Amino acid sequence: MSSPVNNRVEDIISSWQLSERASEVKANIIREILKITRRPNIISFAGGLPAPELFPLEDIKEASRNAIDNFGASALQYTLSFGIPELREWLSQWIKKYGTDATEEEILITGGSQQGLDLVGKVFLDKGAVVVTETPTYLGALQAFNLYQAKYVAVDMDSGGMVVEQVEDRIKEYNPRLIYVVANFQNPSGITLSYERRKKLVAIAEKYNIPIVDDNPYGQLRFEGENVPSLKSIGGDLVIELGTFSKIISPGLRIGWIAASKQVCNTFERMKQGSDLHTNTFAQYVIYEFVKDGALDRHIEKIKESYRERREVMIQAMEESFPEGVKFTRPQGGLFLWITLPEKLSATDLLDEAVQNGVAYVPGYPFFAQGGGHNTMRLNFSNAKPDMIIKGIQRLGEVFKKHI
Numbered sequence: 001m002s003s004p005v006n007n008r009v010e011d012i013i014s015s016w017q018l019s020e021r022a023s024e025v026k027a028n029i030i031r032e033i034l035k036i037t038r039r040p041n042i043i044s045f046a047g048g049l050p051a052p053e054l055f056p057l058e059d060i061k062e063a064s065r066n067a068i069d070n071f072g073a074s075a076l077q078y079t080l081s082f083g084i085p086e087l088r089e090w091l092s093q094w095i096k097k098y099g100t101d102a103t104e105e106e107i108l109i110t111g112g113s114q115q116g117l118d119l120v121g122k123v124f125l126d127k128g129a130v131v132v133t134e135t136p137t138y139l140g141a142l143q144a145f146n147l148y149q150a151k152y153v154a155v156d157m158d159s160g161g162m163v164v165e166q167v168e169d170r171i172k173e174y175n176p177r178l179i180y181v182v183a184n185f186q187n188p189s190g191i192t193l194s195y196e197r198r199k200k201l202v203a204i205a206e207k208y209n210i211p212i213v214d215d216n217p218y219g220q221l222r223f224e225g226e227n228v229p230s231l232k233s234i235g236g237d238l239v240i241e242l243g244t245f246s247k248i249i250s251p252g253l254r255i256g257w258i259a260a261s262k263q264v265c266n267t268f269e270r271m272k273q274g275s276d277l278h279t280n281t282f283a284q285y286v287i288y289e290f291v292k293d294g295a296l297d298r299h300i301e302k303i304k305e306s307y308r309e310r311r312e313v314m315i316q317a318m319e320e321s322f323p324e325g326v327k328f329t330r331p332q333g334g335l336f337l338w339i340t341l342p343e344k345l346s347a348t349d350l351l352d353e354a355v356q357n358g359v360a361y362v363p364g365y366p367f368f369a370q371g372g373g374h375n376t377m378r379l380n381f382s383n384a385k386p387d388m389i390i391k392g393i394q395r396l397g398e399v400f401k402k403h404i
């Protein structure tokens with residue numbers, strides 16, 4: 001907007017001295033792309049949104065009433081920076097199913113795992129500190145760590161996840177502060193780190209005493225194949241695991257958790273006090289009321305069924321509509337799959353044409369901490385309904401066919 005008042009505000013801000021980090025941090029490109037792709041008639045595979053029609057609206061309504069009935073004014077009061085004890089205790093039992101062993105004192109509730117990433121940055125990173133990442137990696141982690149002016153050493157991935165055989169040399173050369181991975185159904189690639197590689201990664205991290213951060217929003221969303229033991233179940237206190245209810249209940253509630261050693265959680269707690277005092281008390285009680293009697297497990301089964309079908313539909317449509325030379329991953333869980341075009345094509349250049357043709361995606365390059373990936377793109381398969389997925393993939397295939 002260009003009212004005189006707004007112009008003045010812009011002038012003032014440009015003359016104020018901002019912090020180095022505020023001047024350097026760029027907007028999240030996905031959020032920028034999402035603005036374009038919200039136009040009507042566009043089938044968007046660009047966001048990372050869960051399916052809204054699967055949100056447990058009635059159950060959350062009831063849980064909200066129960067939170068007030070059972071906890072009264074406490075549900076609306078300030079609470080502990082660590083989070084409400086009821087939810088932490090429940091989580092410490094529940095995550096065992098997924099192989100993670102943590103006591104109530106080893107779980108800290110966060111405002112989504114994105115806050116977990118910010119707290120990791122606050123605790124471990126100074127200007128120029130090095131983080132080892134997968135290639136590609138989660139853009140939101142780069143955005144969180146950029147605030148602490150981190151540098152990155154990107155390690156290649158193949159179908160078994162991060163090529164951990166490269167990690168030791170990188171550690172010797174760059175002396176990193178931490179290793180960041182999304183071991184299960186990675187955002188953006190959909191790839192899962194193999195068991196053999198998990199063991200190797202823990203052994204290397206142990207040898208050099210470097211913490212591993214396993215950002216795990218999708219671990220509960222395996223709809224095919226065998227579970228792989230979590231990095232934390234292999235590496236214990238060496239591993240800091242980030243969890244969230246965003247993809248298994250709703251992202252709007254903004255509740256996640258960190259599972260880490262007691263000492264590390266205590267340090268996170270001190271950082272969190274300065275950030276937000278504590279996570280939303282009411283949302284924590286609502287989630288507790290929803291999960292405490294097994295409703296979450298039933299709900300997860302329902303979501304998995306639907307996402308399995310959508311992934312199936314997307315892959316089948318891609319096999320039918322994409323020309324030869326376009327490669328894609330076949331994730332066994334999560335929300336995303338990853339496309340690699342022939343080298344000569346740029347996913348960014350094709351985006352305009354795709355949007356003209358009524359379909360949107362996120363180009364892959366922003367997920368590369370050290371550049372590259374111009375011919376890659378991320379597709380989300382959880383948000384659009386099956387008939388829209390088929391139509392959207394056909395539209396994308398038409399664009400590819402013009403260039404291949």
Ligand SMILES: Cc1ncc(COP(=O)(O)O)c(C=O)c1O
Pocket residue numbers: 048111112113114115138140182187215216217243244245246251255256
């Ligand atoms: C790998 C990864 N980490 C963290 C987040 C942030 O999740 P939350 O909604 O819990 O903050 C996401 C969301 O897409 C993600 O994919």
